[in-house]
Amino acid sequence: MLNMKANMGITKEVTREVKAFKTHLQRLGYSKTSINMLPSCVNNFLEFNTVNTCQATSKHILVYHKYLQERPNKKGSGSLSESYINHHVYALKLFFSWQQERGVVATNPMSSLSFKTPTSKPREILTQCEVKQLFLVCKSLKEKATLALFYGCGLRRSEGACLNLKDVHFRSNVLYVRDGKNGKRRVVPLSSQVKTILKSYVFTERVALDNEQAFIVNERHKRSSGDVYNSTLKAILKQAGINKQITLHCLRHSIATHLLESGLSVEYVRDFLGHKHLESTQIYTRVNQKQLHHLSL
Numbered sequence: 001m002l003n004m005k006a007n008m009g010i011t012k013e014v015t016r017e018v019k020a021f022k023t024h025l026q027r028l029g030y031s032k033t034s035i036n037m038l039p040s041c042v043n044n045f046l047e048f049n050t051v052n053t054c055q056a057t058s059k060h061i062l063v064y065h066k067y068l069q070e071r072p073n074k075k076g077s078g079s080l081s082e083s084y085i086n087h088h089v090y091a092l093k094l095f096f097s098w099q100q101e102r103g104v105v106a107t108n109p110m111s112s113l114s115f116k117t118p119t120s121k122p123r124e125i126l127t128q129c130e131v132k133q134l135f136l137v138c139k140s141l142k143e144k145a146t147l148a149l150f151y152g153c154g155l156r157r158s159e160g161a162c163l164n165l166k167d168v169h170f171r172s173n174v175l176y177v178r179d180g181k182n183g184k185r186r187v188v189p190l191s192s193q194v195k196t197i198l199k200s201y202v203f204t205e206r207v208a209l210d211n212e213q214a215f216i217v218n219e220r221h222k223r224s225s226g227d228v229y230n231s232t233l234k235a236i237l238k239q240a241g242i243n244k245q246i247t248l249h250c251l252r253h254s255i256a257t258h259l260l261e262s263g264l265s266v267e268y269v270r271d272f273l274g275h276k277h278l279e280s281t282q283i284y285t286r287v288n289q290k291q292l293h294h295l296s297l
Contacts, residue, residue, distance in 0.1 A: 013052040018043045021095055031179070033158060041091035053099050058109045061092060065115065082116075089115050124244045125254040128261075137239040145201035145216055146232045151251040152194035154273050156180070157226045160248070163215040170199050177274060186274040 022039040030038070046052065048067065049060045068085045072078070093110050100108045126134070131151060138144045149160050159177050167176040173195055175188040190198070198215075207221055208214065214223035229248055237246055244250075252273065259269050 011047075014043065014046045017046070017053050021098065024098055025094075029184070031158070037087065038091040038094060041088040042095045045088065045092060053096075053104055056096070056105075056109050058112055061109055061113060065089070086115075086117070124246060124250055125257050126242070126244070126246060126250070128258055130240070130242055130244075131254065131258075133240045133242070134236050138236060139239070141197070141201040141205040142216060143232055143236055144197045146229055147236065147251070148194045148197040149216070150229070150233075150248045151255050152191065152197075153188045154252045154255045155188075156252065157229065157248045160216075160229055161224065161226045164213040165202070165215050166213065168198060168202075168215060170195060180274045184274055186271070188272065 018039045021042060022035055025035045025038060045061070045064050046056070048064055049056065051060060065085070065088075068080055068088060071080055073080055096105065096108045096110045099105045131147075134147055134151075135144060138147070146160075149155050149163065150157075153175055155163070155177065159180055162179055163175075163177075167178060168190075169176070170190075173190045175190055177186045177188060180186060201216070206217060208217040209221045212222055216224045216229075218224045218228050226248070233246065233248060233251070237244075256269055256273055259272065264272075
């Protein structure tokens with residue numbers, strides 16, 4: 001009975017700590033994905049070891065890390081990916097650094113530990129000729145608009161899924177990313193070709209429910225999800241006969257490579273993709289639109 005009460009006490013304390021950590025990440029401006037994922041990683045660690053923050057030691061972290069390396073993947077065959085395990089390590093680093101700053105722990109249990117950085121395979125990119133082929137084989141304006149957003153505008157998957165009609169300003173030739181990675185905002189200039197494609201889709205093919213604000217909608221006339229965009233891209237790749245393992249993020253990497261090849265500076269490309277870290281809540285791009293027009297879709 002005493003152990004049960006003690007465990008219940010720890011559970012309540014863990015819940016409070018994880019909730020406070022989530023609020024902390026929200027105040028820092030982290031993305032919605034990180035705000036949900038990172039506290040969950042911390043919660044899993046604390047529940048696995050049945051400890052609260054004050055009781056956690058480096059040994060607890062090492063035991064948990066070993067458990068993650070040996071744990072089977074519940075969503076598929078094999079073990080957990082290095083990237084997934086690294087998310088947990090990153091979450092614990094943030095969490096315990098924050099707890100040390102607050103004075104909750106005198107010593108950060110992560111400070112004496114070092115973990116291997118996960119290795120990742122180089123992501124495939126498309127050549128400019130392959131990109132042109134993708135646009136040529138599109139069977140609908142919706143397919144072209146999908147390529148225009150993720151290649152022509154360099155959007156992340158989550159940014160495309162959150163894009164609303166009000167975020168695309170055809171008169172000003174800009175697209176607003178209002179909730180980018182880590183909560184950052186930016187303005188993306190639209191080339192004349194990208195603008196033409198997006199405008200044609202909106203005024204010719206887009207059919208949505210009266211209250212639907214999403215820029216691209218699915219067959220049910222509601223917001224398209226990241227999975228729908230992935231399926232659309234796979235269909236276009238098949239139509240073009242391109243067998244590369246291309247994802248939405250590969251389109252983003254492709255446009256970055258092509259912009260650099262066209263002579264655009266690294267600083268401008270960082271602004272265009274929203275990579276540059278700024279403390280301001282908004283990031284205004286200064287990409288030269290004439291250089292963007294140089295890219296022929």
